[in-house]
Amino acid sequence: MKPQAARIAKTDKPRVVILGGGFAGIELAKALRHAPVQIVLIDRQNFHTFQPLLYQVATAGVEPSSIIYPFRKIFDDDSNFFFRMADAICVDTANRILETSIGYIHYDFLVVATGATTNFYGNEQIQSKAIPIKAIEDVLALRNTILTNFEKALQIQDEQQLNSLMDFVIVGGGPTGVEIAGALSELRKHVFPKDYPELNFVNMDIHLIQSGSQLLKGMSNEASAEAKAILEKAGVKLWMNCRVKSYDGLIVKLDTGESLCTRTLIWAAGVTGKVIEGFPASVVAPGNRLKVDACNRVEGYSNIFAIGDIAAMVTPENPEGYAMMAQPAIQQGKWLGKNIKRLLAGEALQPFRYNDQGSMATIGRNKAVADLKIFGHTYKTQGFKAWFVWMFVHLISLIGFRNRLIVFINWMWSYFTYDTGIRLIIGKKKENVPVEEVTEKTMV
Amino acid sequence: MKPQAARIAKTDKPRVVILGGGFAGIELAKALRHAPVQIVLIDRQNFHTFQPLLYQVATAGVEPSSIIYPFRKIFDDDSNFFFRMADAICVDTANRILETSIGYIHYDFLVVATGATTNFYGNEQIQSKAIPIKAIEDVLALRNTILTNFEKALQIQDEQQLNSLMDFVIVGGGPTGVEIAGALSELRKHVFPKDYPELNFVNMDIHLIQSGSQLLKGMSNEASAEAKAILEKAGVKLWMNCRVKSYDGLIVKLDTGESLCTRTLIWAAGVTGKVIEGFPASVVAPGNRLKVDACNRVEGYSNIFAIGDIAAMVTPENPEGYAMMAQPAIQQGKWLGKNIKRLLAGEALQPFRYNDQGSMATIGRNKAVADLKIFGHTYKTQGFKAWFVWMFVHLISLIGFRNRLIVFINWMWSYFTYDTGIRLIIGKKKENVPVEEVTEKTMV
Numbered sequence: 015m016k017p018q019a020a021r022i023a024k025t026d027k028p029r030v031v032i033l034g035g036g037f038a039g040i041e042l043a044k045a046l047r048h049a050p051v052q053i054v055l056i057d058r059q060n061f062h063t064f065q066p067l068l069y070q071v072a073t074a075g076v077e078p079s080s081i082i083y084p085f086r087k088i089f090d091d092d093s094n095f096f097f098r099m100a101d102a103i104c105v106d107t108a109n110r111i112l113e114t115s116i117g118y119i120h121y122d123f124l125v126v127a128t129g130a131t132t133n134f135y136g137n138e139q140i141q142s143k144a145i146p147i148k149a150i151e152d153v154l155a156l157r158n159t160i161l162t163n164f165e166k167a168l169q170i171q172d173e174q175q176l177n178s179l180m181d182f183v184i185v186g187g188g189p190t191g192v193e194i195a196g197a198l199s200e201l202r203k204h205v206f207p208k209d210y211p212e213l214n215f216v217n218m219d220i221h222l223i224q225s226g227s228q229l230l231k232g233m234s235n236e237a238s239a240e241a242k243a244i245l246e247k248a249g250v251k252l253w254m255n256c257r258v259k260s261y262d263g264l265i266v267k268l269d270t271g272e273s274l275c276t277r278t279l280i281w282a283a284g285v286t287g288k289v290i291e292g293f294p295a296s297v298v299a300p301g302n303r304l305k306v307d308a309c310n311r312v313e314g315y316s317n318i319f320a321i322g323d324i325a326a327m328v329t330p331e332n333p334e335g336y337a338m339m340a341q342p343a344i345q346q347g348k349w350l351g352k353n354i355k356r357l358l359a360g361e362a363l364q365p366f367r368y369n370d371q372g373s374m375a376t377i378g379r380n381k382a383v384a385d386l387k388i389f390g391h392t393y394k395t396q397g398f399k400a401w402f403v404w405m406f407v408h409l410i411s412l413i414g415f416r417n418r419l420i421v422f423i424n425w426m427w428s429y430f431t432y433d434t435g436i437r438l439i440i441g442k443k444k445e446n447v448p449v450e451e452v453t454e455k456t457m458v
Numbered sequence: 459m460k461p462q463a464a465r466i467a468k469t470d471k472p473r474v475v476i477l478g479g480g481f482a483g484i485e486l487a488k489a490l491r492h493a494p495v496q497i498v499l500i501d502r503q504n505f506h507t508f509q510p511l512l513y514q515v516a517t518a519g520v521e522p523s524s525i526i527y528p529f530r531k532i533f534d535d536d537s538n539f540f541f542r543m544a545d546a547i548c549v550d551t552a553n554r555i556l557e558t559s560i561g562y563i564h565y566d567f568l569v570v571a572t573g574a575t576t577n578f579y580g581n582e583q584i585q586s587k588a589i590p591i592k593a594i595e596d597v598l599a600l601r602n603t604i605l606t607n608f609e610k611a612l613q614i615q616d617e618q619q620l621n622s623l624m625d626f627v628i629v630g631g632g633p634t635g636v637e638i639a640g641a642l643s644e645l646r647k648h649v650f651p652k653d654y655p656e657l658n659f660v661n662m663d664i665h666l667i668q669s670g671s672q673l674l675k676g677m678s679n680e681a682s683a684e685a686k687a688i689l690e691k692a693g694v695k696l697w698m699n700c701r702v703k704s705y706d707g708l709i710v711k712l713d714t715g716e717s718l719c720t721r722t723l724i725w726a727a728g729v730t731g732k733v734i735e736g737f738p739a740s741v742v743a744p745g746n747r748l749k750v751d752a753c754n755r756v757e758g759y760s761n762i763f764a765i766g767d768i769a770a771m772v773t774p775e776n777p778e779g780y781a782m783m784a785q786p787a788i789q790q791g792k793w794l795g796k797n798i799k800r801l802l803a804g805e806a807l808q809p810f811r812y813n814d815q816g817s818m819a820t821i822g823r824n825k826a827v828a829d830l831k832i833f834g835h836t837y838k839t840q841g842f843k844a845w846f847v848w849m850f851v852h853l854i855s856l857i858g859f860r861n862r863l864i865v866f867i868n869w870m871w872s873y874f875t876y877d878t879g880i881r882l883i884i885g886k887k888k889e890n891v892p893v894e895e896v897t898e899k900t901m902v
Contacts, residue, residue, distance in 0.1 A: 021613050023656065060605060060883045077523045084881045086653040093655070099609045099883075116613050150884060161504060165543045169465050169560050209530040211537070212467065416871050420864055427860050437528045439504045439543075440594060441885050 020117035022096055027052045028122035033102050035062050035085050038322030038343035039127035045351020047092050054096045060084055063150055072153035073197035074436045080421045082150055083413040105292035123317050130285035130323035130338050143263045144281040145444050147190050158443035159278055164210050178277045180218045183266050185258050186282035187224030189375040192241050195222045196377035199248040204432040221274055223253040233373055237383035240396040244377045263446030277446055285338050287324045299326035308365035310350050321346040376404045464561035466540055471496045472566035477546050479506050479529050482766025482787035483571035489795020491536050498540045504528055507594055508856055516597035517641035518880045524865045526594055527857040549736035567761050574729035574767035574782050587707045587890050588725035591634050602887035603722055608654050622721045624662045627710050629702050630726035631668030633819040636685050639666045640821035643692040648876040665718055667697040677817055681827035684840040688821045707890030721890055729782050731768045743770035752809035754794050765790040820848045
């Protein structure tokens, strides 16, 4: 433990330290707004990220600032809210102390809401060369990489080199993989050929690799089949029942023996938890999540909770815990807020009840699939209706009226002009293998 | 010279290579849209930057994507337009070849429109420690630095350390310096105290250092005096007739013998040209600009032109060339477009005529100064009217309807809510001296 303490005013209220400002952490902090507690939110960034729209930043559809929102602005009016931008290092559960990069912080209640991180399944080579879709920096790097590839492709004659720059391989057939494949094929159809009339976009291949036999696993068979049909019609090359064995920055080797050539491997193959140091191995569930009881208490602790992706709450319907998605996180955050208030009032905790509202994914213009659950009934819908519902739900879920308005304008703009606004190269990009092998043939 | 050539299709039209896509370069390319030439625009970025609003990105007022615009999108419909993202290295005027980072490029006409760069007056220490306000990366770094400073300040008790984080020193009393001082004082008044209720913003000092005896040199005495009065009223500390001698990342030493403590030195003290290699020293004017005749021809060349900040066009009224500002650049770009068309038609070139429309600067909410020149008359206006005109002129000058709409929404939003939306820390920041000296006093 470092000898110094983080400076946070000590109040006479019990201190709830929330580790992570994702969906779960934010909802919990909101729920505790007027509770007799001191809320201390710790996050390594100063903003909340609306992860479901990250792929749209990657594909130049919306501004990063429209889908992220400063924590301090959300809680401007709450005098019991304290934010600290810091990395968590470890927890000393015996002394109720959290060690962070800005010093140690005492807690009365600790809520671990650290979410999930990209799962590279232990492959360090892929981890160093692929681009994940998990944080705003990832998707900005992806946007920069895609656009830089085309700028470079203009100088290339060699066919394999050209393919390496113009082809994209997406790994993972879940919502993120499907949505990014759909968005890239829209760009290939409507936007890139106008931007780069010198390039032949017949050469741009979009590959989607899925380990299982269907896309959007967890959704209905109808949704999976429709997603597959839409992507195939859009010219996305689907590789089902297939896994990536290795990637050296240029060649993707598949376990089927085939290989693909790309400088841009987009990794949306899954997520995993990452438990902060200080917990015994016995509370860590498969998938690196924290075992919690039905009230989100971490096994063996009365004052430590876990919510959202990091919490493995096993139920008869969910033997591996709830899906690592926004809805369970949001609902657990809200629920724990009520439970902490009950605890302070000396009442008994209530076990979490999940209200499954279904799931959906958008695949392109006017095209989406949705399995909506309304009052216990499942409505399966595809096409324009699903697309409209998807847009509506995501729009109202954004934090802040200004963000909703600006995303709405961007969407309407794209819809009517067949254009996306934000094809800008700013900041870092992923450059695996430098393209210095420009051909010698001169065209001056 | 590198042995390889950049790949740009050779057409039967004469090739006009425009070096730099600032105001001058863009206007020239637009003017040549339907001319019988091949336009090749070279820029190191893939977007045009609307520099007059850079300070608003730094102060979290607008998104970067609202004030920058992809070149390819501007010229989507122009089949004679070719863009290449590249750095220019040098020019071989004898062989009409431009060497760039992507290979050499032959030209029939070369137009140097490389603009200006921040002038550190040869002080390398200041150059390495200060933050300039010239490119989108600069202002994003400044935004990140300002916000990170406050996050760090929360952990600091020591008074000098606190000042170093919360105080800002701006060097240069031109429009950029004045505008950024005004914007920071607005943030200090309306935004930061709500975001950081734990910090005492009486401790936040904004210093503006000006080498001369008046602000906004080049504008009317009324405008200068009013700008001074507004800033003083807003609590900005003005240091007139004063220069920075040194800055080590913490202490700013002034030539008056005094010193200021800050981790953030904002450098808006002036700009200078930077002439590409390959020109003889005889064509370089003071301020590192290219000497041009009244038709923007670089001295001694019939097929090389310079426009905008890099061009030193000496006239009786402007013995040092036109001011390095947007208006002369825009007008020279348009004018040269017409002149190149005349050249191709075998007509005589027409000498540039500048239409001075005046100048203005905004200093805060409802506060601006403007010297407007309309049909030869000068109208001096201050306060709300000038502020309104400033907003209107800048809004219509942005490229793209979407950008105008989004900036308009951001401005209206800020105006009515006293808030600015984009207080996000993403990417690089300037960290001169690490703040590891957190006090030992515990407040757990």
